[in-house]
Amino acid sequence: MALAENLLIRVRRLDPGCFALVMATGIVSVDASQHGLPRVAQALFVLNLLAYAWLLALSLLRLARFRHEVVADFTDPSRGAGFLTLAAATCVLGSQCVMVRPLSRLAVVLAVAGAMLWIVLIYLFFAATITARFKPGFTRSINGGWLVAVVSTQALSALLTLVAASCADPDRLQFVALSLYMLGAALYLLIITLVVYRMVFFPLRAREFTPPYWIDMGALAVTTLAGSLIVIHAPAHGALAELLPFVKGFTLFFWATATWWIPLLVILEVWRHVWRHVPLRYETDDWDIVFPIGMYTVGTFELAQALHADFLLAIPAAGVYASLAVWLLVALIGLRRLYRKGWRHSTHTQH
Template identity: 35%
Template sequence: MRWPNQPPASFAFVMATGIVSAALLDAGLTGFSRALLWIATVALVVLVAGLLGRLMVHGRDAVADFRNPHKGFGYLTVVAGMNVVGIGFHPVAPAVTWVLAALSIPLWIFLAYGVPLSMMLRTEIGEGPRMRLLPVDGTWFLWVVSSQSLSVAAASLATDAGAVSLMSDAAVAFWGVGIMLYLTLTTLVMLRLLTGGESLGGIVPTNWIFMGATAITVLAGSMILHLPADVPVIHLAGPTIGGLSYLLWAFGLWWVPFLVAFGLWRHVVRREPLRYVTALWSIVFPLGMFAVATYRFGRENQMPLVAVLGQWATWVAAAAWVAVAVAMVAAFLAWLRRRQAVRN
């Protein structure tokens, strides 16, 4: 429960809450949607303040996490969290979307280049051993998620007057970066899993980000396709984006049974205890993103069965959010009781 132990993972709560808010808005539950959006907003402010405090007080630990292959990419949750919250405010306060997107871009540039470069240069100068197989895991897909969150933000802002052409270009550019990273990382992750590289046995919660990266790519694609067709970049890239988005949606759906099967194997067959950890929000976020992406992709492309599947997925995501939130509160209360017992 100490902040210094899991700084980036905590932002997964912001991402999960923000995207479930969007899913509930699509379902017509405006009141619940706004409540979750404000919860995500407050959490974002608190966590950013806490992260800044950690950087000042525990700077050495933060640098070590930054250069750790299993933790470094986790800092990109800050970028994704900012844009998920910003996009939620776009219908009522687009200025918030603009500000959060503008703040997230330099952070994305620093992290998207800095994290992989720190690992490459560390190996080159002999600070760490050369590995035959990179220790890639689900957190690496935050590289994709953060890039596509910028694409979604740009596509949202492209609907504002005077920003259509510039923001459309940015949306397609970030979408292209994200999809190339996705295809590359998918190869590495599948190779690692098929060769027994998952050291914890089966797929851990953060590997659900694999599916979340697929879903946010589809969401970004559907929003780009909804932009005016006479914008040059949409006319040029539209058919490619539409086709690849549908293929990735199908692949993301195909991936879900594997994630569920590995989870059952870990907790039913191997009987590993299922208890609250911050990483559980890394399951809720992909479920919510899949619901939003599926519903909006089906709606925008006149595919009613896909849209209905997205509506069903919304209730799964909402139920998952409630379950993990209850577990989080219970874990916090248990921690308070233990702390009180120690004091007594």
């Protein structure tokens, strides 16, 4: 009985962005697969399937038992975008089913599910945000988490490109993937303007520089991946082929901007933890740091293939170990916190 009550308490407090765990684990798995670590990639793939199923079950239980809390989170501009991690995670898991372990049917199912989730969640989020009666103000509303709208769009684009590559008639899917790529780019330019405006022209305390700000770079990294895959799998002739020079240049533009963000984000992390002494504690949002690092490595690897720029491969060759190390660090800190909570709960129950 106590276990069930404890589970319901955690379900009620479930973070809207909890699927960032699946996004991070999935892209690190792809990263390992690209660099000759098949056992690591397969292990992370199995782990990701279990994590996705578990978080989906908890999310459905929360929707059934605590609908009021779900609606409150969805209409909160500072938290609502987190629900889009479900669409993004579904697409990243689908990409694993192509790039890590070939499961074409499951990839198609996840592509359909990802597309449906993306359509429902992205429109509901923006509609709820626009029509909300209570708005907490600009500085408390906007943050890097809003860029999950871009991540989910580009993750869907990448998955559709991969699925289209095995279709007999890929033209329509490739066109949709290219359109989503363009839409994601437009959304990034729109949202990042607001995020940077908030960071530069309003006071930002160290505690307010949270892990979702890493998505400033992560959204660019997944855009790089989506664009690179479009170039790699593009047809030799036709309307899409004529757009390739534009897609190549635009993708390089986003990769270069992602590269620029990395040193600044590292400096801000040092400022947060070393200069301002904000303690290192596990948060669900910590996976928002792992995902961009892994995605930057994967995106750079695919960009090198798309542009035939082999000199870029030195970056992912080192980046794969950085992404694995950060994933392992966050996982260990999370398990440590989970163990401590479980130990405290059992001690409290005994007394």
